[in-house]
Amino acid sequence: xxxxxxxxxxxxxxxxxxxxxxxxxxxxxxxxxxxxxxxxxxxxxxxxxxxxxxxxxxxxxxxxxxxxxxxxxxxxxxxxxxxxxxxxxxxxxxxxxxxxxxxxxxxxxxxxxxxxxxxxxxxxxxxxxxxxxxxxxxxxxxxxxxxxxxxxxxxxxxxxxxxxxxxxx
Amino acid sequence: xxxxxxxxxxxxxxxxxxxxxxxxxxxxxxxxxxxxxxxxxxxxxxxxxxxxxxxxxxxxxxxxxxxxxxxxxxxxxxxxxxxxxxxxxxxxxxxxxxxxxxxxxxxxxxxxxxxxxxxx
Numbered sequence: 505x506x507x508x509x510x511x512x513x514x515x516x517x518x519x520x521x522x523x524x525x526x527x528x529x530x531x532x533x534x535x536x537x538x539x540x541x542x543x544x545x546x547x548x549x550x551x552x553x554x555x556x557x558x559x560x561x562x563x564x565x566x567x568x569x570x571x572x573x574x575x576x577x578x579x580x581x582x583x584x585x586x587x588x589x590x591x592x593x594x595x596x597x598x599x600x601x602x603x604x605x606x607x608x609x610x611x612x613x614x615x616x617x618x619x620x621x622x623x624x625x626x627x628x629x630x631x632x633x634x635x636x637x638x639x640x641x642x643x644x645x646x647x648x649x650x651x652x653x654x655x656x657x658x659x660x661x662x663x664x665x666x667x668x669x670x671x672x673x
Numbered sequence: 674x675x676x677x678x679x680x681x682x683x684x685x686x687x688x689x690x691x692x693x694x695x696x697x698x699x700x701x702x703x704x705x706x707x708x709x710x711x712x713x714x715x716x717x718x719x720x721x722x723x724x725x726x727x728x729x730x731x732x733x734x735x736x737x738x739x740x741x742x743x744x745x746x747x748x749x750x751x752x753x754x755x756x757x758x759x760x761x762x763x764x765x766x767x768x769x770x771x772x773x774x775x776x777x778x779x780x781x782x783x784x785x786x787x788x789x790x791x792x793x
Binding site for chain 1: 704708709712713714715716717718719724725726727728729731765766767
């Protein structure tokens with residue numbers, strides 16, 4: 505009996521972890537951060553549902569922003585008081601392409617990921633931000649292929665002029 | 674010299690492949706209504722779907738399970754996920770999306786997924 509009394513608190517302590525380990529939750533966003541400028545607030549509400557159905561309260565969800573340079577920013581979402589609803593105000597710290605993902609606080613092994621977004625410069629007006637590209641300008645492979653093809657074609661023509669194919673009598 | 678056409682073909686393929694990778698790494702189209710529904714409903718918490726930047730593995734990869742399917746099939750997969758389950762069994766996907774989202778939202782979501790999987 506004493507053993508049972510000793511084990512019981514341990515079981516109670518580990519129960520939430522065990523319950524979370526195999527479960528999953530869905531995370532819905534009230535909006536997406538399209539067209540934002542650096543530093544501009546993105547007010548977003550998260551809806552977190554266990555198995556896509558049951559609102560989950562008492563979680564500590566986080567939104568993580570990562571850019572191509574490896575800059576990483578984490579924003580904690582706070583409960584709104586409504587079941588399964590959490591709110592956050594997110595600011596992308598600088599312009600460029602950012603990925604964002606949400607850790608729901610229920611099963612953090614399974615973050616919800618979203619498509620990358622282009623965050624514009626906070627400078628006024630028409631400033632545009634070029635997407636960081638580790639392999640060079642977008643059209644570079646096509647231009648390079650074209651130049652190589654032209655070179656190969658010119659070489660072929662030159663050789664053909666020098667050594668015209670033998671004509672059949 | 675006979676290798677010239679092959680060389681050109683290889684160069685063309687290399688250019689196409691690079692373009693494809695480029696397209697994949699590009700941000701999603703700004704303000705796509707279907708993507709907004711996708712994000713609002715938390716679809717990316719369960720599914721992998723490249724156009725939505727989603728990499729989850731609870732449910733099927735939509736690029737595989739819905740590739741080449743009709744829009745009607747995609748719609749049915751959302752509102753009645755147990756109507757047809759690939760490989761048999763039972764889907765764990767919620768079955769109340771027809772009630773949760775409006776018809777225009779559902780249309781937008783179906784269109785977004787159909788574009789992403791090149792549906793028939």
